[in-house]
Amino acid sequence: MMKRYNMNELPEKTTELYEDMTKHEIYLGNVIYLLVINACSMCLSRQKGYLIHAKIIDKNKDIKDIRINNALINMYGKFGDIDNARQVFDSMSERNTVTYNRMMNCYGLNGQGHDALELYRKMREQEFSTRDSKTFTVLLNACSHSSVVDEARKIFFSIDKRYWNKFVTAAMVDTLARSQHWDEAQSIIENYEKTNKHNIVMWSTLLGISRTYKKDKKAKEIYDKINEIENITNDQLAPANILLANTYSSAGEYDKAESIRQKINNENIRKIPGMTCIEINGVNHSFYAHDKSHSKSNEIYDELHKLQQELIDYGHKFDCNLITRRVKTEHGETPLSVIMGHSEKLATAYGLISTKQNESLFIANNLRICSDCHEAIKLISRIHQREIVVRDAQRFHKFENGQ
Incomplete structure (x- = not known):
């Protein structure tokens, strides 16, 4: 049942079953731990x-099951906790290619590309199989998030072309595009498409970074x-339409942006709304932009107004060019309120009023964080x-003491 919940993206149901099993003192074997770690x-x-x-350690002292250790590395990586991920990695008496891939992925998601490259070198020295497209994908993604372009080129062009699948190629395109090597990135896509189907994800990567x-x-x-790609569906086109509309809005071309948004509405293209979650005392709280549905909405907005003034006092320059629609001044909106x-x-404000002064906050966003929220x-x-x-949807951002 837990496995089925995970497969159907209902991990909260898996953790509920785990808690029920614990309450009724039902035997918890390695398979159960593996499933609940994946759910978390x-x-x-x-x-x-x-x-x-902590419970697994208390029960077993020394975790020998390589699958559980690999799952723990993955879990800590998704929590943005590199120290604990590396601690699990170092404690393992047995490792496999999955172990290295997951640790490199942790480094990549947290912007530590050089650490990922160092681990890859050790992996090769210890003669682990590196003929794995997943290895190259996580490694190139790590290079991308750390702007390590020259190393990425060396790795990509040293790979046997049999492993140049859509994931590896997309990761290389992303690396080049982030460093504004537009023509080179476009050339790699066009070469890929000579022997493969057109790939909207790669073109959308270029579009997003532009x-x-x-x-x-x-x-x-x-x-x-992207529009030239044959047999493309409206749902596949949705991200490209939204990205272009937002690009025009950022450049002040509101009429062009509005035209594309009208097309999105007319063709019933589904847009994924931005949502941010924060976990407080084991409970997830979700927020959409300008959300007032939370039971503590008044306190959240009071804190938000305080934050706004604090940011102004500390010299923050709000980037209102990121606003992707017309400001509804007739409804009392201002660029700053948007x-x-x-x-x-909103999630940050709620976290500040709901936790002790020295507690860390962990926030998850389903899209890409905008540069104003980042700053x-x-x-x-x-x-x-x-x-x-x-x-966010692509990586972790760890903020501490203004850095």
Whole structure:
């Protein structure tokens, strides 16, 4: 039953069954621990994850099951806790390729690309199989998040072309695009598509990064290429439409952005709304932009107003160019109220009023954190002397003392 819940993306149900088994003193074997660790990784339940690991240690002292250790590395990596992930890795008497892949992935997600590369070298020295596309994917992703372009090129072009699958190639495209090597990234996609199907994910990667750097002409060029792909569905086109509309909005081209949004509405293209979660006392609290549905909404917005003034006092320059729609001044909106209403800031405000002054905050966002929230939360970590970890759709951002 736990396995089925995990397969159907219902990890909270798995943790409920685990707690029920514990309450009724039902035997908990390695398979149960493996399933519940994976569930904690999926639903980002840090407190439960730490407690379960402590229980396994208390019961077994020395964890020898390689599958459980690999799952623990993955779990801590998804919690943004590199120290505990590495501690599990170092404690293992037996490792396999999955072990190294998961530890390298942890480093990559947390922006420690050089540590991932060092681990890859050790992996090769110890003659582990590196003929694994997953190894190259996590390694290139680590290079991407740390802007290690030259090393990524060496790795990519040294790989046997049999392993240049869509994941490995997309990771290389991402690495190049993030460092604004647009033509080289585009060339790799076009070479890939000579012998494979057109890949909308790779083109969308280029489109997303062109939006980050506010390259509206480049974004339109890439968008046109995406539209040329045969048999593309509206749902597949949705991210590209939204990215281009947001790129135009950031560049002040509101009419063009509105035209694309109208197309999205007319064709019933589904847009995934941005949502941020924060776990307080083992309970997940979710927020959407400008959300007022929480039972403590009044206190959250009071804290948000305090944060706004603190940020201004500390010299934060709000980037209102990130607003992706017209400000509804007739409804009392201002550019500042729109940018302060992002779900990440709401979750941060709730975390500050719900925890002790020295407690760390762990926030998870289903999309990519915007640059204003990134800079604001970085400054909040200094003002309130808190460690704040934000996990977004692509990586972790760890803020401490304004850095």
